[in-house]
Amino acid sequence: xxxSQTDLSNVRRPIAEANGLPNAHYTDPAVFDEEKHxxxxxxxxxxxxxxxxxxxxxxxxxxxxxxxxxxxxxxxxQVRVFQNICRHRGMILVDAPRKIExxxxxxxxxxxxxxxxxxxxxxxxxxxGQNKHDGIDRALLGLMEVRSHIWMGVVWINVSxxxxxxxxxxxxxxxxxxEFDRPLYHGGxxxxxxxxxxxxxxxxxxxxxxxxxxxxxxxxxxxxxRLEDHYHIEQAGLYxxxxxxxxxxxxxxxDEVFPDFEGLSDKWDTAAEYITAFPNxxxxxxxxxxFAIILEPQGPEKTCEHVHLFYATPQTDDDLRARNAKQWKxxxxxxxxxxxxxxxxxxxxxxxxGRFSPAMDGPTHLFHAWVAxxxxxxxxxxxxxx
Amino acid sequence: xxxxxxxxxxxxxxxxxxxxxxxxTEAADQSDEAxxxxxxxxxxxVFALELGAPQASALRQRLVEMGREPPLQEVSDKxx
Numbered sequence: 422x423x424x425s426q427t428d429l430s431n432v433r434r435p436i437a438e439a440n441g442l443p444n445a446h447y448t449d450p451a452v453f454d455e456e457k458h459x460x461x462x463x464x465x466x467x468x469x470x471x472x473x474x475x476x477x478x479x480x481x482x483x484x485x486x487x488x489x490x491x492x493x494x495x496x497x498x499q500v501r502v503f504q505n506i507c508r509h510r511g512m513i514l515v516d517a518p519r520k521i522e523x524x525x526x527x528x529x530x531x532x533x534x535x536x537x538x539x540x541x542x543x544x545x546x547x548x549x550g551q552n553k554h555d556g557i558d559r560a561l562l563g564l565m566e567v568r569s570h571i572w573m574g575v576v577w578i579n580v581s582x583x584x585x586x587x588x589x590x591x592x593x594x595x596x597x598x599x600e601f602d603r604p605l606y607h608g609g610x611x612x613x614x615x616x617x618x619x620x621x622x623x624x625x626x627x628x629x630x631x632x633x634x635x636x637x638x639x640x641x642x643x644x645x646x647r648l649e650d651h652y653h654i655e656q657a658g659l660y661x662x663x664x665x666x667x668x669x670x671x672x673x674x675x676d677e678v679f680p681d682f683e684g685l686s687d688k689w690d691t692a693a694e695y696i697t698a699f700p701n702x703x704x705x706x707x708x709x710x711x712f713a714i715i716l717e718p719q720g721p722e723k724t725c726e727h728v729h730l731f732y733a734t735p736q737t738d739d740d741l742r743a744r745n746a747k748q749w750k751x752x753x754x755x756x757x758x759x760x761x762x763x764x765x766x767x768x769x770x771x772x773x774x775g776r777f778s779p780a781m782d783g784p785t786h787l788f789h790a791w792v793a794x795x796x797x798x799x800x801x802x803x804x805x806x807x
Numbered sequence: 808x809x810x811x812x813x814x815x816x817x818x819x820x821x822x823x824x825x826x827x828x829x830x831x832t833e834a835a836d837q838s839d840e841a842x843x844x845x846x847x848x849x850x851x852x853v854f855a856l857e858l859g860a861p862q863a864s865a866l867r868q869r870l871v872e873m874g875r876e877p878p879l880q881e882v883s884d885k886x887x
Contacts, residue, residue, distance in 0.1 A: 523859025531853050544853050550845025552876045559877070 426800060427452060432774065432793040436786045441774035442793070447621040447767035453721040457486050459799035460700045460792060462580040465587050467702035467715040468492070468569075469576045470729050471500050472607035478521040478536060482513070485578070486718060490567065491515050491525075492576065495536035500571055502578050503564040507532055508540065514564075525564075538564035573598075573704055574605045574731050575713045594660050594698060600685050601706050605731035608710075608742050612730040614750055618757055620764035622701060622718040623792065625726060628760055629695065629703045629714075630784035632663040639755055653783045654696055658791055661784035662696030668707050671748060673741045679709035682733040699791055709733065712749065722764055728753065811837070827854045828862055835869075845875045852876075 431440040445452045466485075473481050474494040481492045482505050491505035491514060505514050507527040514525055514534070524533040524541055533542035540559040547554035568579040570587035572595070577587055584590055595602065607613070618625065628634065632651035635642055647667075654662040668691055670678045682689075685708055693707045703714035710732050717725040730746055766772065777786045809817075811834055818826040831851035838844040848870055855863035870876035 522857070523863070524856045526853065526857040533853060533856050542853055542856055544849045545846070550842050550847075550849055550875055552849055552870060 429793040429796060433790045433797075436777050436783060437779040439777060439786055439789070441777065441786075442623070442789050443774050444767045444770070444772055446792070447624065447764060448721050450721055453621075453718070455796065455799070456792070457718075458581075459795045461486060461718065463795070463799070464584055464700055465570065465577040465579050465590055465698075466700055467575045467698075467713070468502065468578045469715065469727075470574050470607060470613075470713065471571050471576055472574060472729070473576075474500060476520070479518075480515050480521050480525070480536075481518045482515045485580075488580070489513055490578075491564075493521065493525075493536055497537075500569065500576060501536075501538065502567040502569040502576065503538055504567065506565075508562040508564070509543075534564050538566055540564075573601070573702075573711060573713055574607060574729065575702055575704075575715065577702070591659070591698060593656055594696065598694075598706060600689070601682060601711060603682060603684075603733075605711055606733070606735045606737075608730045608732055608737065608746070611739075611743050612746050614728050614746065616726040616728065616750075616753060616757065618724050618726060618760055619722060620724055620760040621721055621767070622716045622724040623788070624760040624763050625714075625716050625724055625756075626697050626699075626701070626703070626788055627785045628756055628763075630661045630663065630697055630788055631782055632665075633778060633781035634759065638759055639752055654694060655783050655787050657787055658794065660696050660698050661787040661791075662694060662704075663784060664692060664694040667691055668693035670707075670709055671741065671745050673738060673744070677738060677741060679737055679741060679745075680733045681708045697788065699788065710745065714753070726753065824854045824858050825860070827851070828858065828860055828866075832862070832866065841873065845870065845873055848873075849875070 427443045427445050432442055446456065468485055468490065469483060469492050474492055477494050477496060477498055479494050483490045483492055489505040491503045492500070493503065494500050506512065507514055507529065509527065509530055509532050512527055512529040514527055521536055524535060526533045531544050532540065535541050540562045542552065543557055543559065544552050546552060546557050568582055570577045572587065588595060632648060636648050650665050650667045652664050654664055672678055689708045693705065695705045697703050701716040703716065705712045710730055712728065712730045715727040717727060719725055728749070730749065811830065815830045815834070818830055828851050831847045831854065835844045835847035835851060838847060848866060852863060852866035852870060855866055867876055871878050
């Protein structure tokens, strides 16, 4: 083993004997970088929501783990993700959200790209007023596209290009929630918010996956959703989370509710499920709305949580929608002291990753085991290449 | 009317791209020399392309006929 590598041997042991990930996985920039490749670039990570680019030509520059990306809806209406740089001198193409009316023009030497990424103009490339040159094959110099897929309103990307197709990689989860595979309507500006938290992104996943903390951290739930009303969701190597049998719809002053998604089975009358699609998207489904929290890792100890709520119909009651967003924000804010507290705790040098409750921490341990497995795989690949 | 150069500079200062398309086209039309005409047409074309302006295809065709722009293999996108 490389001396700089962390010891993950205990993490993948059975839960009653396992330890959590070592401190370095929450604090060390080198491990953050290792995980960036093994967990976030090699898999299907959440980047944004399709609602960020609602109209043709809408373009939004994004930074994903330091990589400049461009989210755009092309002329055919397809959402695409490109590396946000010109193939000429690597200049950033789009530096603020805007509408691309025709072509994406590089602000440096004005090379132009179609919204599908084709290089369509190379002004003066062969000399003044001469826009072609034998050494410049436009067909080979289109924008560098990042594989992307839309599901649950989220734009998922596979930076490495090596993951199985999204529908293959996530086939089990897609089947589990097939009843929600229908148009989801983003609630709009009042249904999205960001939470900046001082913790490693994995701590947000770990907290989200388990129901163990609910009665302590979210006591407001105790009145109707008790700990025993919850169940674990565990699919090794794929996803983890929790479900409840007693979801209660939010109601307005006049007892109004959101419209249900059509065609749901009876189970969903009172059930709700909360799952992390590994690595970084926290999803929730209910009979009348869904949400997605995209975790944007900004460093070993800093994460931005991008929260988006979706509904079954394009139009919903304004007041009810605002109340629902407020209610969820209160819940998510209640979790901040926990994830930030655990983050500070990761600087205790003797901490061994912690012990799991064999009864209650199964989904969290499953996530740790997935992290360790992916890292072990990457380390083996690196070693084999040497 | 102000001289063309002054109007061009004003359009650049105002980032008025529609005006830039028209003014660079005007500059091309006034040029007797092929390289200068190609230069101005190129600028008119690029700004038209960026805007998705209808003049783009005609400007491009002029450049193609001058041997300064490769002919289109296909036309499937207004940004081409």
